[in-house]
Every structure is written in structure tokens, then in C-alpha cells.
Amino acid sequence: MATCPAPARQILTQIRNWVHSLAAGMDGVGPLDESLKWGEPAWRPKSGAGTTIRADWKAKTPDQVMIFFDCKTDLIDRTRSLLSSELTCEGNRAIILPLDRPLPEDAIKTALGWALRYHLDRKAS
Structure with missing residues (x-):
């Protein structure tokens, strides 16, 4: 994170x-x-309730930050289908956040919440 722009x-x-x-x-x-x-910051509930969330900036795509989810989950498909008006997804693992736009806070928090409870929610369904 120290090498990325402010x-x-x-x-x-x-x-x-x-x-x-x-x-x-x-x-x-x-x-x-x-x-x-x-090499990317990552967070995962110690309880096993959710899946790993990673976020990073890459020099090869300097105008964006990405949030990554495990590609074996349905989190990006869910984000694409339910939050596509606010969030852009790439492939089956990343949410793209352009640096030149305000963050869609509610949509990001919704997607992060899904990841934090991913295993709990799957057991409940």
C-alpha cells in the first residue's frame, strides 16, 4: 500500500x-x-463465517482500486446482478472502483457484508 498513490x-x-x-x-x-x-491486504473472519476479502491497487491499472473475492463463490455474480447500477465487476472475482468517482458506500458495504457472512448465509439457506 505504501507504493500506491494517495x-x-x-x-x-x-x-x-x-x-x-x-x-x-x-x-x-x-x-x-x-x-x-x-502481497495484497486480506481479511477473513476468524470464526469461519465468511470468505476472504482482498483489496489492492495495481500499477498496470493505475486509475482504479479493486476488491477481490474468492472466484469459487457466487459473490461477484450476486454483485453483478443486484448492484450493477452502482458497482462494476470484472470476471468472477473483482469489483472495480475508479479513483476519479465517489465511492458507492452502501453498495460496497453490502458486497463486503455478503463476503463476511458467506458461509453462514449458505448454511442458513
Whole structure:
């Protein structure tokens, strides 16, 4: 994160803050493991309630930050079908956040919440 431009660093910090805040307020999620996966900041509930969330900025796509979910989940398909008016998805694993636009906070928090409770919600259905 230290090598990315200030606007990207601010967005990544905001995503981190949202992940921690959401996890603390969601039943069954609890504390997070915070680590680096593939050199990217990553968060996963210690409880096993959800799947890993990663976020990063890449020099090859300098005008955006990406939030990554496990490609074996349906999280990007769900985001694409239910939040496509607010969020752009790439493939089956990333949400694209352009640096030159305001963050769609509610939509991002919805997608992050789905990831934090992914396994709990699948068991309940």
C-alpha cells in the first residue's frame, strides 16, 4: 500500500475500515484475521463465517482500486446482478472502483457484508 498513490491509499484504508466495522457489528462474524495474500491486504473472519476479502491497487491499472473475492463463490455474480447500477465487476472475482468517482458506500458495504457472512448465509439457506 505504501507504493500506491494517495487517492488509492485513501480508498484502501476506507475499505479496510469498513471491513473491520462491518465484521464487528455482524452477528456470528466476530474478529478478523488480517494478512497479506499474494502481497495484497486480506481479511477473513476468524470464526469461519465468511470468505476472504482482498483489496489492492495495481500499477498496470493505475486509475482504479479493486476488491477481490474468492472466484469459487457466487459473490461477484450476486454483485453483478443486484448492484450493477452502482458497482462494476470484472470476471468472477473483482469489483472495480475508479479513483476519479465517489465511492458507492452502501453498495460496497453490502458486497463486503455478503463476503463476511458467506458461509453462514449458505448454511442458513
